[in-house]
């Protein structure tokens with residue numbers, strides 16, 4: 001846990017899931033810069049939050065927690081961000097109802113008077129969000145974006161310009177920058193280009209040539225990831241009524257492949273991104289029989305899957321959390337998979353060779369075999385004994 005000190009107050013904050021050994025803070029200079037700017041730091045005019053305050057893309061709830069007195073609406077694609085916000089409000093003795101939490105898939109508020117945007121890693125997600133929020137923005141809406149310098153590009157500013165109105169940036173402070181955008185109600189309203197659908201190549205097993213749906217911001221939304229492609233060619237050939245989990249499902253291509261290859265299996269698709277789970281559901285439904293059974297879960301790894309209830313877990317684990325590289329999520333997924341597997345159940349993982357997943361799997365499962373490999377990727381199998 002760490003303490004954020006701003007003109008709004010002092011707040012104890014942590015990421016979710018909280019890991020006392022995790023040195024990564026739950027906020028950064030971009031959050032601080034925005035909060036201080038609202039309060040008129042460095043001689044600028046303070047912005048008095050009034051009307052509907054919307055906070056988009058808050059990473060770990062630092063913005064929503066610091067602004068809880070103004071009853072903001074938080075809009076996020078991340079289940080982890082949402083859980084972090086709830087926990088951070090509680091940690092600071094704030095009313096959990098002081099922040100209204102919406103996912104990026106929920107209908108946004110009809111009118112927004114102060115729009116605060118933490119620039120996401122994905123330009124596509126920003127584009128989609130600005131399109132969804134544009135009708136709620138009016139000539140008097142104050143729009144401020146924030147991000148680290150390395151996250152804000154000309155293309156970022158162009159999106160604000162094109163969808164909301166004239167845009168300029170601030171000076172950089174502690175490698176963070178603000179974006180000031182003046183709404184232009186005369187701008188033509190264009191629909192979001194998302195979701196994006198493409199057909200898979202012909203050499204990827206059961207899903208060859210099938211079409212996948214990708215909502216904005218999901219992993220590799222515009223083409224098949226090369227690691228996933230390798231995985232699809234080496235998935236286990238199983239039959240029978242397996243319960244399969246596609247863990248960190250993204251657009252659901254892996255779980256859909258398992259379902260098509262074994263029609264007796266039931267697949268649960270899990271991701272912490274609302275956009276990913278919606279994509280997986282559309283990919284699965286578009287490619288399977290109308291009565292095919294599957295479950296779609298927005299959550300943190302295997303946390304909501306009962307112990308000893310799964311026969312097979314398939315995963316291409318994430319190794320980033322926003323901009324940071326981390327193996328914490330993969331480790332958490334492997335532990336969760338072991339707990340959820342039945343005796344004899346298997347976890348199949350694809351990863352870059354250099355990530356060293358085999359060492360972690362051997363530690364957690366006591367075994368690990370290499371099923372396939374090329375110079376870049378390995379597919380590994382660990383069995384619950």
Ligand SMILES: C[S@@+](CC[C@H](N)C(=O)[O-])C[C@H]1O[C@@H](n2cnc3c(N)ncnc32)[C@H](O)[C@@H]1O
Pocket residue numbers: 080218219220225228247248249250251252253254270271272273276299300301302315316317318319329
């Ligand atoms: C490398 S991508 C793989 C996506 C998809 N399976 C594929 O191969 O194209 C990893 C996925 O894990 C998801 N993820 C990250 N952290 C997670 C968590 N704690 N619980 C569940 N999913 C998570 C990400 O949103 C992302 O969709």
